[in-house]
Amino acid sequence: MIAISLAWAWGADTVTDLQGMGWTFDTGVTSAWYAPGATYQYVAPGAPSGYSGGMRWGANMYMSPPVLMQPANAEGSIQVVTRISAALTPLSWPIVAAHNSTYNKVIAAYAQTSGAVALYVDSVWKSTSATAYNFTDWRTVTIFYDMTGATWKGRIEVDGVESNAEATDAAIAIGSGSVITTRLYPYVSSGSALATHFGMLVIRDTYAESAPVGRYATIIQLDSDVGARTTGTWTPDTGSDSFARINENPLDTANYTEEASPSASDVLTCGFTANLATKLGFTPGTIDAVACYTYSTGLNNTAKAGVGDGSSVTHGATGTIGSGTTLAGVIAETKPSTGGAWAGTDSPEAAYTVVSV
Amino acid sequence: MLYFYAPSFTFPGPMGGDCFAPGLRVGDAIEAAEMPLGSSSPHYDRDLPRFVLACPDGTPTLSGWESRTKEQVEADYPGILGGV
Numbered sequence: 001m002i003a004i005s006l007a008w009a010w011g012a013d014t015v016t017d018l019q020g021m022g023w024t025f026d027t028g029v030t031s032a033w034y035a036p037g038a039t040y041q042y043v044a045p046g047a048p049s050g051y052s053g054g055m056r057w058g059a060n061m062y063m064s065p066p067v068l069m070q071p072a073n074a075e076g077s078i079q080v081v082t083r084i085s086a087a088l089t090p091l092s093w094p095i096v097a098a099h100n101s102t103y104n105k106v107i108a109a110y111a112q113t114s115g116a117v118a119l120y121v122d123s124v125w126k127s128t129s130a131t132a133y134n135f136t137d138w139r140t141v142t143i144f145y146d147m148t149g150a151t152w153k154g155r156i157e158v159d160g161v162e163s164n165a166e167a168t169d170a171a172i173a174i175g176s177g178s179v180i181t182t183r184l185y186p187y188v189s190s191g192s193a194l195a196t197h198f199g200m201l202v203i204r205d206t207y208a209e210s211a212p213v214g215r216y217a218t219i220i221q222l223d224s225d226v227g228a229r230t231t232g233t234w235t236p237d238t239g240s241d242s243f244a245r246i247n248e249n250p251l252d253t254a255n256y257t258e259e260a261s262p263s264a265s266d267v268l269t270c271g272f273t274a275n276l277a278t279k280l281g282f283t284p285g286t287i288d289a290v291a292c293y294t295y296s297t298g299l300n301n302t303a304k305a306g307v308g309d310g311s312s313v314t315h316g317a318t319g320t321i322g323s324g325t326t327l328a329g330v331i332a333e334t335k336p337s338t339g340g341a342w343a344g345t346d347s348p349e350a351a352y353t354v355v356s357v
Numbered sequence: 358m359l360y361f362y363a364p365s366f367t368f369p370g371p372m373g374g375d376c377f378a379p380g381l382r383v384g385d386a387i388e389a390a391e392m393p394l395g396s397s398s399p400h401y402d403r404d405l406p407r408f409v410l411a412c413p414d415g416t417p418t419l420s421g422w423e424s425r426t427k428e429q430v431e432a433d434y435p436g437i438l439g440g441v
Contacts, residue, residue: 062371092378092389092391094371097371097372099371099372101372104370104372104373104374105370105374106370106371106372106374106376108370108371108376112391112392113391114391114394116392116394118378118392120376120378123370123374123375123376123377124376124377124378124398124401125376125377125378125379125392125398125401125408126397126398127396127397127398128392128393128394128395128396128397129394129395130394130395130413131394132394165397167397167398169401181372183371183372185371
């Protein structure tokens, strides 16, 4: 079992791009109410600049990360770095929720007008925090949820400090493999086009594991092809470098590299010409994980994403690639070659492997 | 610590099912309440339905709320308070 299921930094992607990357949105979504913004970007001290997702408030507005990258079991934590552009106006509105569709109940964190945070377990209010938070500054809200037993439990941390102690409610146990949907909501009503901002999202797959703050997720662009660990004939749509067509931000599906006649075990590997510290612009004290997310088409093919260092690779789950853009991803919390922690001196590689055609 | 029984306010949850929170009585209707900082519910009585609330000292008794002593709560719902 891995601990981090998803670590997401928003890029300059439109809602259409994100949908192509496996995100789901309210059915009424248009790019008018969701757009990336650099104005309110979440940037950790010393970190490169980034983006934040923005969402306008409205009934039933939400967005959900790819199901493929969410925990397989009905427990975990959802950590979102978020802020709002104006004072809270709804009396109570969800920030983030974990939902089981079979039982149709949530474990959720709500914001109150006062800035306090409310905890719901089994869709029943359990507590309101003793502290009122200023959400016009970036806040890291983490909800821990466990639906695996007949007694559900949940708790909330804000900025790494417990705001709502663990509370329980008698429910029904949700079995292994049941999908728990994560949803993020705009929780302020404002005339601003981007009233609620999301700077980072990390989903973990165990209730008990801590969710440290002061970390951040960021995107590093690939800048080299690794011919030694590439098989098959990969041809960019223009130019001669595969990495140059897939390292874009935002995602543009018109740009690509392809294996026109793929065979099982064909692999495209791309990497970096410098180590992580150089690419980041600072030396990180800790690197929790390196993730690789790939987006491809190839009806009836199956494929998997990989993160490697040298000839050793950690692969994600094999998935069926559809005729539309399909996500495959992997999180490598340790170096595949040694099982040790990643460091700024490492130069990981990203791999895309055709499993079957 | 102050204890109250509060009516249950039902509202659409974020994903379709109903959610339940302490409410206010306004005439014959139950409306949403802004819950005081540091308040919690050691028990939700689904049969009545109502919330048992544990609130910080100084919390006013809102419309429709019934103030109770710790002993009264323990008599009505044995064992739910624990350390609350």
